Structures are given as structure tokens and as C-alpha cells.
Amino acid sequence: MARFRSARRTDDRARRSAYSVTAGWILAHGLNPQISYAAPSQYERCAARSAAEHGSHTWKCCVPDGRACTRPGPARLVLFSTGGIALGLGLVAQFVLGDSLGSNDPSTFLAAAGLIAGSGALVGALTGRWLNADGPRIDRVRADTLALQGSYSGASTVDETSPPNLRGSFAPTLRFAHGDGRLRLTGHVGGDLGRHRVVDPRRQVANADGSAPIVRTSKILSVGVGLDLAVALPYPVMSRRRSQYLGAVELRWKPDFQFRRENIHAGNGSERWIERTMLLPLVAGLRWHVSPRQRFTVYFGPRFDIVSYAEGPNDRLRRGSPQLAPLYGEAWYDIDVPLQGRKRRSSTIVNSQFSAGYVHSRFDGTGLNIGPVVGFLGTIHLRAHLRIIPRGSKVAWQPTLAAVLGQGLRWNISLGVTLPEIRGKRR
Amino acid sequence: MTRNSSLATTTIAAGSAVALFALVAKSGCANPECATPDYRVAECRVIAENEAARLDVDERIEIRFQDPSAIDDSTWDAKGRLRRLGNVVYARNAGLGPFALSLDTEPGDPVTVDLVLENVARSMTVTVSGPGSNLEIAVDATGLQRHVTLTLPPETTTWIRGSLECADRYRLALSADIQTNPDHFRRILEHLAAEAESVAGTEPLVGLVLMGDLTELSTAEQFEVIAELLAASSVPVAVTPGNHDTYDSLQPYYNDFFGPGNHSFTVCTTKMVLLDSGSGTLAESIEARVPELLERQGAEHLLLGMHHPPYPGLTGAGWSREDRAAALLVEAAIADVDLIVAGHKHALVDFPEIPVGDASLHEIVVGTGGAFQGAGRPRYGYVRATIAEGTLETCFVEVSPPGATMEPTAKVPGQLMACSD
Numbered sequence: 041m042a043r044f045r046s047a048r049r050t051d052d053r054a055r056r057s058a059y060s061v062t063a064g065w066i067l068a069h070g071l072n073p074q075i076s077y078a079a080p081s082q083y084e085r086c087a088a089r090s091a092a093e094h095g096s097h098t099w100k101c102c103v104p105d106g107r108a109c110t111r112p113g114p115a116r117l118v119l120f121s122t123g124g125i126a127l128g129l130g131l132v133a134q135f136v137l138g139d140s141l142g143s144n145d146p147s148t149f150l151a152a153a154g155l156i157a158g159s160g161a162l163v164g165a166l167t168g169r170w171l172n173a174d175g176p177r178i179d180r181v182r183a184d185t186l187a188l189q190g191s192y193s194g195a196s197t198v199d200e201t202s203p204p205n206l207r208g209s210f211a212p213t214l215r216f217a218h219g220d221g222r223l224r225l226t227g228h229v230g231g232d233l234g235r236h237r238v239v240d241p242r243r244q245v246a247n248a249d250g251s252a253p254i255v256r257t258s259k260i261l262s263v264g265v266g267l268d269l270a271v272a273l274p275y276p277v278m279s280r281r282r283s284q285y286l287g288a289v290e291l292r293w294k295p296d297f298q299f300r301r302e303n304i305h306a307g308n309g310s311e312r313w314i315e316r317t318m319l320l321p322l323v324a325g326l327r328w329h330v331s332p333r334q335r336f337t338v339y340f341g342p343r344f345d346i347v348s349y350a351e352g353p354n355d356r357l358r359r360g361s362p363q364l365a366p367l368y369g370e371a372w373y374d375i376d377v378p379l380q381g382r383k384r385r386s387s388t389i390v391n392s393q394f395s396a397g398y399v400h401s402r403f404d405g406t407g408l409n410i411g412p413v414v415g416f417l418g419t420i421h422l423r424a425h426l427r428i429i430p431r432g433s434k435v436a437w438q439p440t441l442a443a444v445l446g447q448g449l450r451w452n453i454s455l456g457v458t459l460p461e462i463r464g465k466r467r
Numbered sequence: 468m469t470r471n472s473s474l475a476t477t478t479i480a481a482g483s484a485v486a487l488f489a490l491v492a493k494s495g496c497a498n499p500e501c502a503t504p505d506y507r508v509a510e511c512r513v514i515a516e517n518e519a520a521r522l523d524v525d526e527r528i529e530i531r532f533q534d535p536s537a538i539d540d541s542t543w544d545a546k547g548r549l550r551r552l553g554n555v556v557y558a559r560n561a562g563l564g565p566f567a568l569s570l571d572t573e574p575g576d577p578v579t580v581d582l583v584l585e586n587v588a589r590s591m592t593v594t595v596s597g598p599g600s601n602l603e604i605a606v607d608a609t610g611l612q613r614h615v616t617l618t619l620p621p622e623t624t625t626w627i628r629g630s631l632e633c634a635d636r637y638r639l640a641l642s643a644d645i646q647t648n649p650d651h652f653r654r655i656l657e658h659l660a661a662e663a664e665s666v667a668g669t670e671p672l673v674g675l676v677l678m679g680d681l682t683e684l685s686t687a688e689q690f691e692v693i694a695e696l697l698a699a700s701s702v703p704v705a706v707t708p709g710n711h712d713t714y715d716s717l718q719p720y721y722n723d724f725f726g727p728g729n730h731s732f733t734v735c736t737t738k739m740v741l742l743d744s745g746s747g748t749l750a751e752s753i754e755a756r757v758p759e760l761l762e763r764q765g766a767e768h769l770l771l772g773m774h775h776p777p778y779p780g781l782t783g784a785g786w787s788r789e790d791r792a793a794a795l796l797v798e799a800a801i802a803d804v805d806l807i808v809a810g811h812k813h814a815l816v817d818f819p820e821i822p823v824g825d826a827s828l829h830e831i832v833v834g835t836g837g838a839f840q841g842a843g844r845p846r847y848g849y850v851r852a853t854i855a856e857g858t859l860e861t862c863f864v865e866v867s868p869p870g871a872t873m874e875p876t877a878k879v880p881g882q883l884m885a886c887s888d
Contacts, residue, residue: 138841144784240756244542307759314793351801358824363821366779406747412684415710
């Protein structure tokens with residue numbers, strides 16, 4: 041108890057200072073400040089003071105984060121514990137309670153999300169210590185307002201082709217008047233830049249020259265549109281006196297519509313048009329700001345698929361009706377890493393973000409298979425983003441390198457631009 | 468720039484370099500399919516199953532599995548598995564119905580071959596026809612094997628064909644997922660033997676189809692145990708592998724023991740197409756051939772079986788590539804498949820209406836062959852399809868573990884009922 045009182049006294053001092061700085065910061069820059077280094081590091085002062093008074097109890101210090109202060113260490117500890125419990129529950133449900141109770145789909149996501157939460161918290165602690173990823177909020181990577189993404193996996197078999205894929209996306213953001221939330225319109229259009237070509241490896245059907253005959257070609261078009269609504273919960277949730285400052289939380293709702301249209305030519309001369317639609321009307325989640333520079337985000341919800349087809353270009357499209365599909369989920373851990381010292385006065389500000397995530401969906405490709413565990417998991421995503429913004433500019437450039445780990449590894453490279461958010465009118 | 472920023476920049480630069488190297492390396496190193504085999508890859512098993520359907524004996528005679536309707540021996544088809552142990556050639560018929568083998572001899576002296584036909588229904592008529600021999604191979608005293616020793620003239624082709632007389636109404640048993648529990652699977656086989664005997668004169672049981680996960684660890688020892696069980700079965704058994712049967716990268720044990728994972732056969736009025744989904748999806752070349760494999764060829768009923776259910780619902784046990792599963796469902800809708808049967812999920816689940824385009828498909832997941840089902844009382848057994856002209860009825864036959872009460876287990880989601888006898 042005495043330790044908590046001590047922590048509160050330390051927190052109170054840091055918090056009072058943080059609030060005054062934060063209030064000025066918001067007034068000067070709005071709720072989406074582009075330059076954050078103007079704010080002095082309350083955390084570092086507190087850490088120094090705490091080290092002098094108590095040894096090295098820096099976990100008691102809170103870091104100013106917009107509206108309040110966050111204690112990253114305890115927040116991460118709670119996230120790590122929660123993630124561990126989720127992982128354990130998921131594995132128990134999967135392997136002990138087993139198939140007969142029909143819990144495989146949610147338990148798989150629970151285990152994977154728990155793994156992301158736990159490992160994210162662990163990596164967050166390490167990067168917080170070694171990569172300066174625990175300081176006050178920086179001008180972090182945002183969703184690209186406009187972006188172009190390319191991917192290429194190549195073909196490993198002679199006479200087969202796997203063309204590059206290109207996708208353009210948009211995500212303009214409307215910031216609500218009082219700064220407690222925002223609404224983002226998301227969408228993309230893309231597809232293959234050529235046809236996938238597949239050969240038949242059977243020796244008895246080989247061509248006269250010994251090469252394998254081509255038996256299928258295909259090409260896919262991808263379109264998606266959705267919304268992403270984020271609303272901040274009151275912070276701290278409990279009274280300020282009793283709060284442990286474990287980080288702010290946002291509620292999120294992310295309805296989404298995804299459409300894929302694939303044209304297939306098979307070796308026997310048949311042609312197919314296959315349309316798949318994924319409807320995610322009720323996907324909701326939350327984002328936990330475990331530190332001003334670290335966030336854990338989770339989404340979960342039901343999914344409905346529509347499968348339609350036509351036999352060749354002259355056939356009418358036989359449209360299907362919605363069917364209940366596997367559950368949809370996402371879990372992400374983001375870490376902001378500043379790339380420039382506070383005192384440096386260069387003409388450009390460069391920051392980075394590293395993200396690890398799990399997407400519980402195999403709608404767009406191959407899920408992760410581990411040994412005999414086949415057909416249960418979605419994909420693991422690893423992303424490294426840069427944010428490059430000329431000092432004083434409202435436009436930032438954001439190159440991204442992403443790896444998608446399913447059955448194999450797929451690389452994506454994208455270049456995005458973030459434009460200023462649209463601000464809601466104040467009453 | 469600070470030490471931290473240098474580290475981060477170095478990390479990003481290294482990541483970019485690795486990505487670039489991976490892209491260049493990938494596009495510049497194309498090889499023929501499975502030049503270095505990895506039998507966890509579905510396409511490599513396609514090659515393995517086709518190679519296992521042909522056997523060259525001492526460069527004197529070449530034996531090939533053929534389509535039952537084939538009259539030309541210039542090619543072959545993955546309809547069975549051939550292997551030689553000592554001086555005896557073992558030919559396992561992969562399907563439950565008619566089969567054909569061609570035996571081509573090289574120039575020189577006449578060739579003698581000891582042949583054991585496996586997985587051949589006792590009611591099947593097996594004939595040998597060729598320049599030097601026209602005979603019928605008699606049924607062995609027990610089991611599903613037929614032994615024959617043939618002496619074949621040089622430079623000739625001899626055919627061995629199996630044909631089956633069918634009743635107007637017959638039964639087919641369907642199950643999956645044995646894995647760690649071959650002991651209980653033996654009880655299921657005993658139950659099937661009793662059923663086959665009791666209905667032989669009226670509504671014969673033409674065979675059992677297993678939708679994968681015969682073993683737990685894909686080892687030769689575990690396949691040996693299952694192969695011995697199936698060899699002792701009273702009815703022929705057709706199989707396709709599951710994910711637990713296909714994760715040995717170095718040896719295609721499944722194909723060595725049982726032959727093709729992708730094959731089709733027609734038994735009486737029913738055509739059954741089995742697809743190897745052990746890798747969570749089909750080999751792309753097989754996917755290209757699905758329209759051809761699903762051609763009815765005169766069969767009244769069309770059944771499609773594989774390990775991973777193409778429509779998993781909320782079972783969590785789906786394909787690794789849902790886009791390919793959807794493409795298969797489209798082909799099933801176009802071919803008007805009567806029933807899709809799968810396993811993977813260790814439970815009994817019935818999806819009576821899966822909308823695909825303007826069609827509706829019926830899928831049953833029957834992972835009840837003995838594998839661990841989790842907490843609660845297990846539901847082991849098989850789905851019985853009773854087939855007659857114009858009808859295909861399904862029900863579930865529960866084979867409880869010893870000591871279990873005979874009270875019915877929980878209701879099956881869907882329309883599937885327990886069999887009344």
C-alpha cells in the first residue's frame with residue numbers, strides 16, 4: 041500500500057506537469073500534432089527523479105500522452121498477462137476441450153491474439169529500453185490517405201508464372217469536433233498485372249519436348265471498401281486519484297466489404313468467373329495505448345460470404361446468397377521508434393513504426409500451417425513503416441515494407457502519402 | 468542522428484535488402500516441379516501418386532494402372548498403387564469399383580510374374596485377357612486379395628480387369644480421422660463387417676471411403692498399422708490423405724502404401740471423386756483438372772470427398788486457401804455434386820444447404836473414425852449412404868467405445884439422423 045501511495049505521489053507530480061504541457065500542446069497543435077518534440081519529456085524527468093529517490097523504479101513514472109499520462113511498464117505487464125491467459129485459454133479450448141465442443145474457430149483467434157499481445161508487450165519492453173520507444177508521443181505513422189502497394193512472389197516452377205500484384209488504396213479521415221474520435225473511409229482497387237500460369241507435372245501428359253503442359257491460367261481483381269470508426273473511452277476510466285494510468289482505450293467499429301473476381305481458364309477449355317464477397321458488418325474491437333508510442337489493437341466479428349459464378353463470358357452470373365463463414369479477427373501491436381534526436385533541427389522529420397499482427401482470415405491467401413496444424417490459422421504480418429515529413433509541411437510520405445507469413449513468405453512494398461485530416465466543425 | 472535512429476535505419480535497410488534478394492532469387496531460380504521433392508507439397512504428391520501407378524519389373528514387363536474403360540495402353544492413370552516386394556508385385560486398386568491393369572512385355576523370352584491384387588471386392592469378377600491367357604482369377608479363401616501367376620509372351624499387352632455386379636439398392640460407408648486410435652477404428656471395421664454380412668443379399672455394402680488422417684505422425688510404422696487393418700477389412704476401402712498423412716517431407720509414405728490421393732472411381736451408379744487436400748488446399752494442377760474429374764460419365768450420383776471441408780462454417784477447420792475452396796465449391800455446384808464428404812474436424816457436422824451461386828450443396832463432416840474429439844463423450848462411427856435409383860439417403864451409424872451406454876449422443880447440427888438399425 042505504501043508503495044502505491046509513493047507511486048501516486050510521483051505520478052501526481054508528473055501528471056500535473058504533464059497536463060499543463062499537454063493542454064498547451066493541444067492548443068498549439070490540435071489533437072493530431074505533427075511535431076511532438078516541442079513537448080518536454082516528463083517521463084525522463086520523472087525517471088531521473090525516481091532513480092535518485094528510489095533507485096531505478098522508473099515504472100512508476102507516467103508518460104504524457106495526449107489527454108493523460110500512461111505508465112508503460114505496468115500497462116505492458118497487464119497486457120502480457122492478459123495475452124498469456126488468452127493464449128492459454130485458446131490452447132486449452134483447442135486441444136483439451138477439443139473439436140466436439142465446436143470452439144475451434146474462436147479459440148484459434150484467442151490463442152493467436154494472445155500470442156500477439158504477449159509477444160508485443162515483451163518486444164515493446166525491449167524496444168522501450170533499447171530503441172527509445174517509450175517516450176512521449178511522436179509524430180507517428182498514420183493510415184495512408186493514398187497509397188500504392190506492390191507485391192511479387194515469383195514462380196518457382198519452370199513454365200509457370202506468378203505475376204506482380206498492384207493495389208491502390210485510400211483512407212481519408214474525418215476527425216470529430218471534440219477530438220474524441222474519428223471516422224475513416226477505407227478502400228482499395230487492385231489486382232494481378234498478368235495471368236497466373238500452372239503446369240501439369242504428370243509424366244504421362246508431358247509435351248513432346250518433355251516440357252509440362254499449361255493446364256490453368258487465372259487472373260484476379262480485388263476491390264474493397266469499408267469504414268473504421270474510433271471513439272476514445274473516457275480516461276482515466278476510474279477517478280484520477282485511483283487510476284493506475286494503464287493507458288487510454290478506444291472502441292472501434294470496422295464494417296468492411298471485400299470483393300474478388302477471378303477469371304480462370306482450365307486446360308479442358310472451360311472458363312469460369314468466380315466472384316467472392318466478404319461482408320464484415322459487425323467487426324468491432326479496441327485499441328489500447330499501452331504507451332504513447334505503443335499500441336495493441338484487436339478486432340473481432342462475424343463474417344458472411346457470397347460465392348457467385350459464371351461459366352464463361354456469355355453465361356449469366358449466378359449470384360449466391362450470404363452464408364455464415366469463419367469468424368474474422370485481427371490483432372496488432374505497433375511500436376513507434378523515433379529516428380531523430382530532439383535537438384536535431386533538420387529540414388525533415390523521419391520516424392518509423394514496426395507492427396506485428398495476426399489476421400484471422402484466409403480469404404486472400406494461404407494461412408499459416410505448422411506441421412500437421414493445417415487449415416486453422418490465418419496469416420502473420422510484419423511491417424516496417426517510415427514517415428518522412430518536411431518540417432512545417434502537412435503532407436507526409438510513408439514507405440512501407442511488409443512481410444506476410446502464411447504457407448511461405450510474401451513481400452509487399454508500398455508508398456503512401458498522408459494528407460491532413462478533415463476536421464469536424466466545433467459547435 | 469542518434470544511435471537508436473541508426474539502428475532503426477539499419478534494420479529497415481537490411482529488411483529491404485532481404486526482400487529485394489528474395490524477389491530476385493525467387494524469380495531467377497525456377498526448376499521443374501519437385502526437382503527436389505518435398506512431399507509436404509501437394510504437387511509433389513501428384514507426381515508420386517502417378518509414378519506409383521506404374522511399375523517396371525526387371526525391364527522385362529511394365530505394369531500400369533489404367534482407367535477401367537481404357538483400351539489403349541500407351542498411357543496410365545493414378546487409379547492404384549503398384550509395388551514390388553521380393554518377387555511378388557502388389558497392385559492395390561484405389562477405388563471400390565471396376566479397375567484395369569495393363570501388362571506390357573518387352574522383346575525376349577516369355578515373362579512370369581507373381582501378382583497380388585489388393586482391395587478387390589470379393590464379389591468382383593476379375594479376368595485376364597491377352598494373347599497368351601484368357602482366364603478368371605478366383606477369389607482367395609479370405610480377405611480382399613487375389614493371387615495369380617501369369618506367364619506372358621514377349622512384346623504383347625495383357626489386360627487384367629475387374630468388374631462388379633450391382634444391386635438396385637446398395638450402401639456406402641463414409642468416415643475420416645483415425646489418427647491416434649486405430650484400436651477403435653478396428654471396432655468400426657468389425658461393425659462394418661457385421662453390417663456387410665447382414666445386408667449382403669438385399670442392400671450390399673459396397674465399401675468404405677476414408678477422408679484422410681489415417682495416421683497421426685505420417686510415419687511408415689503408423690501407415691503399416693493402418694494398411695494391415697484395411698487389408699483385413701471385409702469390404703474394399705478407398706482413401707485420400709489428410710494433413711496428418713502428408714507432413715513427412717522426404718518420403719511419400721501415403722502414396723507408397725495406398726497410391727493416389729487424387730482419384731475417382733465409379734461403383735454401381737455412383738461416381739466418387741477423392742481429392743488430396745492434405746496440404747490445406749489442392750495441388751494447382753489438380754484444381755485445373757477438377758472439371759474433368761467431376762464429369763459424371765453416366766453415373767447417376769456424384770460424391771466428392773476430401774479431408775478438409777471446403778465449407779467449414781464455424782468449425783475452424785477449413786482450407787489454408789479459402790479462395791481455392793470457394794473455386795472447388797463452384798465446380799461442385801456446376802457438376803451438381805450430390806454430397807460433399809470431409810473430415811479434419813473431429814466431430815459429426817451436417818451442412819445441408821450451402822448456397823453457391825444459384826445452387827445449393829450438401830456437405831457432411833465425418834471426422835469420427837476414432838481420433839480424439841475432446842471433452843465430452845466421443846461420437847465414433849460412420850455415415851451410411853444408402854443409394855438407389857433417384858435417391859441418396861444418409862444417416863449416422865454410431866460405434867460406441869466399450870463401456871459406453873447406448874444413449875444417443877448430442878443432436879447433429881443439420882438434418883442428419885442416426886440410422887435406425
